Amino acid sequence: MNISATPSRQPSELSVDVVIIGAGPAGLTAGYLLSKAGKSVAIIEKDETYVGGISRTVEHEGYRFDIGGHRFFSKSKAVVDLWNEILPDDFISRPRMSRIYYEGKFYSYPLRAFEALRNLGLFRSTMCMASFAYAQVFPRKQVKSFEDWTINQFGKKLYSIFFKTYTEKVWGMPCDEMSSDWAAQRIKGLSLWGAVTDGLKRSLGLNKKPNNGMQAKTLLEEFRYPRLGPGMMWDAARDHVVAAGNKVLMGHALKQLASDGQGGWRLEATLPDGSERVIRAAHAISSAPMKELAARLSPVPESVLDASGLKYRDFLTVALKIKSEDLFPDNWIYIHDSKVQVGRIQNFRSWSPEMVPDSTVACVGLEYFCFEGDGLWASGDDELVALATKEMAILGLCDPKDVIGGTVVRQEKAYPVYDEEYADRVQAMREELEAKHPTLHLVGRNGMHRYNNQDHAMMTAMLTVENILAEARIYDTWCVNEDAEYHEAGREGEEPAFPQHVGTAEDRAAALASMRAVPTRVTAEREPVEAGRDAA
Template identity: 75%
Template sequence: MRSENAAAGNVFGEGPQATKVDVAIIGAGPAGLTAGYLLAKQGKSVAIIEKDDRYVGGISRTVEHEGYRFDIGGHRFFSKSQQVVDLWNEILPDDFIQRPRMSRIYYEGKFYSYPLRAFEALWNLGILRSTVCMASYLRYKLFPVKEVKSFEDWTVNQFGRKLYSIFFKTYTEKVWGMPCDEMSADWAAQRIKGLSLWGAVTDGLKRSLGLNKKPNDGQAVKTLLETFRYPRLGPGMMWETARDKIIAMGGQVIMGHELEQLASDGKGGWRMKARGSDGSMTIEADHAISSAPMRQLATKLHPLPQTTLQASDLNYRDFLTVALMIRSEDLFPDNWIYIHDDKVKVGRVQNFRSWSPEMVPDEGVACVGLEYFCFEDDSLWSMKDDDLVALATREMDILGLVDPDKVFGGAVVRQEKAYPVYDGDYAANVDQVRRELEEKFPTLHLVGRNGMHRYNNQDHAMMTAMLTVENILAGERIYDTWCVNEDAEYHEAGDEGAEKQIVADRGTVTEDQAAALNSLRDVPTRIVEDERETKRRDAA
């Protein structure tokens, strides 16, 4: 039941000091807000706490600075789940725009198609460098690395060391923060499947002789998304609207409050303490939903789980965006470009106007966001904002993309725990934590990317929340939410609303309950220590 004090002011952290609800939710990201919205629609009382004092949406929020709006990472609104698409349309029926899809690779002053087209890449590199690349390719076809264990081994064998160093090594290491010779070869085989350098070369020769009118650039033909839907004011518009609808239905969204403790009441329910700038508050609930990082949740639970140590070993990759305002027309038409250049630290550059013209209020200004992948203890993360703006300006100048004299403003957005890290022990650690919590606390539900320590997308985070709501309403576990995940090509090909498969523990599944692909997200894992040492010893 809604507290008398639970007015719209709760959005800004002015909530009651104690309240009783049906469901308490930790985190106002896509998963938490989806759960809150669907529960409120069914007449359940909900209270959501969010540690950010201004923005909802988590990594899908939209940050505003002096009228400029920044998307944290870039969010195309596309899903194969019709259930997710319908919910987007229900929450935001009139504010989607259709945008062209364009992403490219930038290397030494030239743009290359993404996904990479091998023949185009060789053409852009020029005769001399392409010759070196082909010689390197032939050398490793004749004398390949015999024991293929790492990402580097697999990619060098497939393309030669020269092309590997240009188009694979630098960017991959920037994103994941570990050397390519320590990443598993399995990830390379999945990530770069279908691309054949020899097929691209022979295809190019046939075209030059007029023997092939329909080139495929050496890769299996895939139908890529040419356009995508996007909220006109950024993804945060979706989640701000969801928040407002939850409050309108009597729910609470309490900003600026971080989880202090989540304690079992011994009767199957929960007592949650959250602290904000105005002190602590307590929420009592029959069910608790957590989208907080699993590592953090384990230390806040009472009694402490036996698997708290396993949870503490879970790691995360962070990143920050440095937005620059530039007196210029748009610098490039891409939604974003990938920077494959080791002279700079930046990994990707977003063009916010290409996502939506309304993200940039001044038509005579280009606004771009430079993305830096890092860890919270890196010097980059702790650098002052002014220094980061200066670094970003300098790196755009080094790349030849911007005249630094035209940069007149900047802003920095930090995103902690952006990517759950899949190291050698993560799967076992997650499984142990999950099993203990499910056995001891059946009314505690983990959802979303960080809540489940799964590198999924926005729609898959939403789906975990949707199925959790179904379980709560049913009073028992009908759906296994851990079966929701994503394939690497999910956002690149296929039809919207086309996926018609969901995994249930039991019962009948309707076609309307269309979930995500039941497969692991395509991310690198480390090769085991003894294999790495063997490789280094053999090389010596």
């Protein structure tokens, strides 16, 4: 009796100069620039359909959805020039408009205190001012939390209306557990008393200047946007990489990234059919979540236990098609109302008219912030569409009978969480990789566990490419500016092409001083906020 052994499938192999994990803005930027420089590149992406990561554009029945909302504005000339190079003919100019929605009324964003008091009506405004006065006379002496700081600044009434509900929706933790440092940075410059006194002066004709209770800022009034959504940019970048003879491999999930013992890398990827592919490369660039990369590295890094504790905030978008004219002119509105779970609502036609093919249909995206695996995340699509329809009705924004369809897009690991341990965990991983594996480069929001914008993610990739081409670490990618007000103020392309070279303590201090503000939890003993620290 002859028994024939079933031959095992050998994984296909590919050798390139650089393998890139993740086809988001950082990964595709690196792939595009390396391809231009004549390097052989392979990019693996676990999604089977879309490139762009959180900046992708999802299409459903001809309607296009921006996942999270991406204004194309950057102070970096290098980034702006690269956008124009990749997508030279498809940008449109769009007005910038975002407001707060509370109990049927719209409020300016950033918040204008005098306008807010006027919209709230005489009785509530009086209550707010009385609450504010009480907080000034009897402030909380132990200011540890976001709640403590904000109540001392604005009073409990305004805090409950404009700060508490939305903040807790986004970050999934109570305001009395968030550090007061974040509040001091995030709401810096807004003065309730200054807004009220300026408003009274205006009503008496004593002050003709616009009044919003804020320190003077020049806000961005319009921005550029790809006419078919941000995914259009990353589709074009992918096409350039492929046209250069390189690979963008969809449906390839990272299984293992192993050092070959000679400074290079052996990457194993799993395909949807269960088969595998092996890619060998001299350099590896990872935009995968740091937590996931650490678990798949071989040899296992000593810092893997640190990285395994990193946390993320997820969200999902429920896109509704509504038989109606556009419901509001904003790009998005913030929902400061505890009666509903939705945190923000996008209006896709306001991003670009070409995103919505039917002029008689409004298309909006309701964003729900959650953790992967919780009740919202695990709900079925039909259940979520029904919830979104119900909440639009509760808010008074549409009649449920006008909703003619909907779909759900889930985005895991949308926001890296800055808990009290994250910085030490990231530092441990970074130091070990830089010491032992100088040819492994971390880029992008999740790759570096840093809450940066699309243009910042691109810049980390651009500097990484410069380092690879120079065969030396001439730029410190961790010093890329993370200014929280990037999309609110300033002039496009006003900053030089590249930041300072690696080296000085002043460069590192400047980068840390511009860290984008993200809430951290209250700890028993905390350092005081550094004097002069400037974050939004």
